[in-house]
Amino acid sequence: MSQTADVVVVGGGIIGCAVVHALAQQLPRSTRIVLIDRGPIAGATSGSSMGHLMVTPDTPQDYAFSRTSVRLWNELAERVGGFHFQATGALYLADCDEDLELIPVLHEQFRDNGDRCEILDEQRLREIEPGLAPDVPGALFYPGDGVVLPMLACGAMLREARQWNESIEVRAECAVTGFERAGGRITGVATARGRIATPLVVNATGVWAPELAEMAGQPRLPIYPRAGNLAITAHHVSPIRTQLLEISYLRFAHGAAKVDPAGTDDPGGHAVNMQPQSHGGCLIGSTRQFRGMDRTLNRELLHRSLARAQRYAPALKNVPIVRTWVGLRPYAEGGLPFIGPWPHLDGLWIAAGHEGLGISLAPITGLLIAQQIAGVAPAVDPTPYQPARIGA
Amino acid sequence: MSERVRQAQVGIVGGGPAGMAAASALAARGRSVVVLDEGQRAGGQIFRQLPPGVAPPAGVSEPPSHDHGHELIDAFEGAQVELVSGATVWDSKPGRLWFEHAGESHLLECERILLAPGAMDRCIPFPGWTLPGVTTAGALQVMVRGFGVKPGRRALVVGSGPLLLPTVTALLAAGVEVVAALEASSRWNALRALPGVIGNGARLREAMWYMKQLVRAGVKLRWGWTVLRCEGDRHVERAVIAKVDGQGRPRLGTERTIEVDVVGAGFGLVPAIELGLLLGCDSRHLAARGGHCLVVDEQQRTTIDGVFAAGEIGGIGGAEVASAEGALAAAAIDHSLGGPAVSEPLVKQARAERRASDAMLRAFAPLPGLYQLANDDTIVCRCEDVPLSEARAAAELHGRSSRAIKVGCRAGMGPCQARICGPSLQQLATADPACEMDVPVVRVPVKPVRASTIVNAPG
């Protein structure tokens, strides 16, 4: 089987789906778009992930990037829905003096960006989250965050994209096995079910993006899997109703990390994150470890994060846990994702490496790729995410 | 039980016929044995005992196989075996079984593990199967025989397989009128099993006993019939039934409506292999034995060192297979711990029972047409409330694997972890009843347990 396409997006996780969605919106209806995934759509990291839509105010650039993306999520929820969107806001919890110092810092960052958030006293904390332990020493509430069910969101994006462009082809359970090149540019993709001639390929394969880059004869992309344990409770038993996270999370979860190939415990392992689910259960995460593609459960870390969760929400003690699993965050060197054209091979684009923020950042990522391909002015400055930063 | 960590030479999961037979035999050989079972008393599914103090209804007789059950239970209760009832095993590695008991977290350290966790009901969704009053045949039996509850007044029993008969007699014994008993398989299929049954005295006697009970109560077992849908306002009030062809497809024009307030539906059993998969044991798909079965060798060894398996987990076969395999597993475990070699008669006995049960199960070969009973609005995953239309859409967009269907519509993510919907989900979602199901992916905890149980897990 041989066919032709204008764009082939490789990888049907949240990023690939968002790229297809934005391409369908930005490019003419007649554009032939193929989305291809080795496994199921949403079967890998994006189907194993929490769905916190997080605004990160660290710098004005970060803020504009994440805030625009979360706004796009809100709009998608209003237009199509179907992915259990909840506008919960986020509650940042402190547990020690070091944590308490972070509260005014975060407060100021939101304020500097012209946004609002609230430092909570004991009574306000109880109002917002009655299920919390009485001895939590400090908390900050940011109302702009939300929660989605990422795997259903993948489907919602593709369905809306197909309304805009009926010819979109989604090919699940079919691997890309190689690339065709001629004269310094991409000319086609080889797949398990035949070749596709195309001048444009977007590599949106998350932790596998380096493998795909190698297939295209390109130097290694510095993206490394960073494992996280999650646990889900039964329905209707969640002791909490907002997205909760330890504020200490900000110290190590985001930004540049030291990749430790030996896979030792990195400090992120200690910041707990609790998310109410639309079915009334609670999703509990999430640890951070560099240990390659290993997805076996680290029982010790799981016990530790459940113990931390109980420290904040004591009622969790008697709540049934239904399942646990491990997902692999695609960590990109330097801490920021790669979004844009690959400088060494014309026609090859990259959208990968979003670590623990890929769900939040999917819509803006898709939009930046589509706007750059369409030659439209980008909604946010794309410079910090250009793959050209590699080796710079 | 106060010690949170205990040791035994052999840890057995499941106190049904396989686990009991193995435990008694191991104790007789001087091995220390602990049996962990979720139920409140020994006996497992088939020899389920009423709670202490609850008397069975008067004048109830039992099938001949229950003599064997009483022997097993008596031997077990007389043996030097520790039974921990109400124990939920939720995690395991070779030599270690973590379980929850009375809200506490425990660990059993053992040199050998025997998995004998039995089977689950196979559910095939039809319109109205989620109405209150409609349950699986297995759940009905638990209610009646395990708790002494009378579930209603007028019952319909439908499905396929040898478990329909005990469901009918259990209901009769509880004083419920059984309005109809419908076996979807055709009489023609049944004939294929005849030589196997006639050639096996015990099975023939068993079948005759059941038929006698049905005749005495005026219940006719109808072959080649099934339920099309159940209807009612908040509770089942009536069922529409119809004839089916040799593939299980309903025949138009044969519909009939009957008034009932209880429906027990049992479309066979599925081996409960989760714990084996968690331990890393190999499985294989044997449609005639209920689906994915754990692989065991001629001495009941799984593919993981130190882990043995007996009974339904290696393929549906019934109580006789289970107890024969349990006895064989005991001998093999004893041998692996330095005891005498396994005697040939034990191996032969287990094989003979398997042959006999395989022969009988030929009467109940899978019927692909039954997967056409559900319509777009029929719920396929009860935990997450997923209708068939959404499962179909997921298979169309996300892919045809069980993982794809799961992430595409949430089916199988609820508290039962696909134990109910899993065995029929892929056939339904792909609209391909012949498709071979993927092996389920099992994670800790194998059964839901409290967060504190996980946090406080010893070891």
Ligand SMILES: Cc1cc2nc3c(=O)[nH]c(=O)nc-3n(C[C@@H](O)[C@H](O)[C@H](O)COP(=O)(O)OP(=O)(O)OC[C@H]3O[C@@H](n4cnc5c(N)ncnc54)[C@H](O)[C@@H]3O)c2cc1C
């Ligand atoms: C917001 C949210 C809520 C959830 N709620 C529930 C719930 O209520 N109940 C529940 O049971 N589950 C829930 N899940 C989890 C459910 O989607 C899966 O169980 C989870 O995604 C991971 O499961 P698993 O590893 O067991 O997947 P499996 O079913 O085990 O995946 C099968 C195969 O997919 C491949 N694969 C999957 N992910 C990756 C990856 N990241 N990297 C490499 N390969 C991969 C592997 O080859 C694997 O063998 C939820 C998930 C999310 C995101």
Ligand SMILES: Cc1cc2nc3c(=O)[nH]c(=O)nc-3n(C[C@H](O)[C@H](O)[C@H](O)COP(=O)(O)OP(=O)(O)OC[C@H]3O[C@@H](n4cnc5c(N)ncnc54)[C@H](O)[C@@H]3O)c2cc1C
């Ligand atoms: C435990 C955990 C919690 C998280 N919580 C959050 C959160 O709360 N909020 C948030 O914003 N983010 C969160 N994240 C991060 C987020 O999940 C990821 O950043 C995001 O899912 C990455 O998406 P992706 O599309 O790049 O990767 P993936 O979803 O992994 O998609 C890549 C796809 O490429 C396919 N592929 C690979 N090789 C090939 C090939 N050769 N041919 C074809 N296809 C191929 C794969 O099959 C896969 O489907 C979390 C992650 C984890 C692990």
